[in-house]
Amino acid sequence: MPKQVFTVTPPGKLTRARRAELRRQVDQLRRTTDDTGASGADARFPAAAAGPLGPGVSTGEYWNWLQVAQPPHQATSHNLAGIYPFVADDGLGHEGPLLGVDLNADVLWHFSPWDLYMNTTAKAALSTNILVIGAYRSGKSGTIKQLCTRSLAFGHQVVVPSDSKGEWVVVAEAVGGQVIAIGGENTTARLNPLDRGPRLTGVSDDVDEIMVRDRRRATLTSVIEATIQGQAKLSPMEHTAINWALEHAIRVTDDRPTITHVWQALVSPDPAAPGYKPEMESNGERARHVLERFVAGDLQGLFEGESTVAFDPDAPMVVVDTSALFDRSELAAQLTQICTSAWIQAVISDRSAKRTRYLVREEGWRDMATEQALRTYQQWLKLSRHYGVSNIVILHKMSDFDAVGEEGSKERTLAYSIAGDMENKFIFRQNTQEESNLVSRLKLTPGHARLALTLQTGVFLAYVGRFSYIVDAFATSTPWERGLFKTDDAVEAGSADDHRFPQFVPEEEPVFDESMLDRLWPASPPTPFADQTGPTE
Known part of the structure; x- marks a missing residue:
């Protein structure tokens, strides 16, 4: 093959005849190289790209008869994030x-949850209900x-059917909400489930009558079954007697x-x-x-x-304070939660109100103590979208459901199934022994x-539909x-474990008014906290 010499000339100074001559020389060079049978010819002489000046002429300032073949870069997602730091999810x-x-x-x-449910994009949520699990002092209640x-401020109402620890009372009072205290020394409030x-x-x-009748029967059955746990289940004859007594009443x-x-x-x-x-x-x-326990026993004066x-349908927040009852016994706590939840559901099951509500269920597993309660709970979760309700079920850990039924029982299986089916999940720090439950129960x-297992206080793993996020709420x-939201009064301010949630004593009793919105959402960004380790607003 005769030696050929090429002179690199800026494309702007090439004549049409010169460009045609260069193309012919490149074609001749390729044909000659292929005829030699040299291995890897295609790798050494890749096909010329068709640019504005024709094959073999690049779109840059200078012409080059060989096209550079740059191999793709391979890296892990962790390293790739450092190369392209501005590539991130756009959130919700x-x-x-x-x-x-x-x-x-x-x-x-x-x-x-309501906006996400109505979302028509791929990030739509499949339900409005939220499952919240987190160990003690993980920040779930504050979040x-x-x-x-x-x-x-967005027009949603907050309802807490059973505030077993009195944590929500101060919040309701601060925002001008309604607090219904039952079981205390200075209250005569009574709720009829x-x-x-x-x-x-x-x-x-006819449909309205059927729905009311079924709710009343389910409440009575749940109360009775919760009390006789460990004994034989209610027989068909006992169910008949209970239903007859209800209809007679x-x-x-x-x-x-x-x-x-x-x-x-x-x-x-x-x-x-009859x-x-x-x-x-x-x-x-x-x-x-x-039922005699309610009429003349330890639960007298509450629900009978x-x-x-x-x-109050116009109150921004309604809290039923049951903290005075939860010191009596675990059974009293379960019966109280069943009765207060039934009363709340009866008064908010009205779609004509056109009101969206958060229904916060503290110690949510207590609402699922019996098979009848589980069936009622499952039906209520399915109808939550119909009534504009977002149920927030708060647990410490998935193994809380081990208190529901016996190992392998229908009740426990149904309880885990209900929790797993909730599409929106906020998962705060968990203890080491819960790792297997997170994989097997929550998938x-x-x-x-x-x-x-390593999340800091106030940081949670959020599952919304098919997407997941790591969020720092604090x-x-x-x-x-x-x-206002701090619930661990036993921890002194400035302790090593509580540095992200410092003690704060308001100068005066907080009262909900227009100025409070400015305190919650100031017009200008606040000064970052001195002890804040994460990103600030």
Whole structure:
């Protein structure tokens, strides 16, 4: 092959004839190289790109007859993030209240279950319910209080059916909400779990009657089954006796039944009443003993009569304070939570109110103590979107459900299934022994399960639909919020474990007014906290 010499000339100075001559020389060189049979010819002489000046002429300032073949760069996702630091997820958008900072993308993280459910993009949530799990002092309560309090400005109402520790009382009082305290020394408030509730709109009278009847039966059955745990389940004959007593109480009270009326029907059945059978007295014996606790036992004066308080639909937050009852026994705590939840559900199950509500269920596993309660709970979760409700179920750990039923029982399996089916999950720090439960019960990846063991206070792993985020909620807290939402009064300010949640004592009693919104969401960014280790607002 004769030696050929090429002179590199800027493309702007090439004549048309010269460009045609160069193309012919390149084609001749390729044909000659291929005829030699040299191996790897295609690798050494890649096909010329067709640029503005034709094949072999690049789009740069100078012409080159050989095209550079740059191999692709390979790297792990961790190293690749350093090469391209500005490639990050765009989050969930800016609809709804600000909850924290997305630590992966270093952007503000907004959350609204209703907006996400109505979202038509790939990041839509499949339900409005939220499962929250976290160990003690992981920041779960403070984060949920932040979410609920900030949501008030968006028109959402917050309802806490059973505040077993009295943590939400101070929050409700600060925002001008309603507090219903039961069981205390200075209160005579009474709730009737068999209240009919408001008339449902958009349904026929027959459908409304069926829904009210089923709710009342489910409440009575749940109370009785929770009390006789460890004994034989209710037999069909016992169910018949309970239902008959309820129907009789409805008739004699003009549709205003109470637990006392049901108990009286079981104690002294009326032979002349419709549907009466002689065996009603013996079949209702266990139910009669259970309901006697409400009428003349340790739960007297709470749930056996007509309600003495009314639910305020216009209050920004409604809290039922049951902290005075939870020191009695675990069974009393379960019965209390069943009754208060039934009363709340009766008064908010009205779609015509056109009100979106957070229903915060502290110690959520207590609502699932029996199979009947589980079925009712599952049905309520399914209807939450219909009523504009977002159920927030708060647990310490997944193994809390081990208190529901026996190992391998239908009750426990159903409880774990309900928790696993909740699409939105906020997972705070977990103890080491919970790692396997996170993988097997919640279907977390092993990497995320290990991450949950090392999360700092106020940082949580958020699962929203098919996407996940790591969010620092305390990074956007104001001093007013930190002092209001702090629940661990036993920890002194400045301790090593509590440096992210410092003590704050307000100068005066907080009162909810227009100026409070400025304190929650100041117009200008606040000065970062001196002890804040994460990103600030």
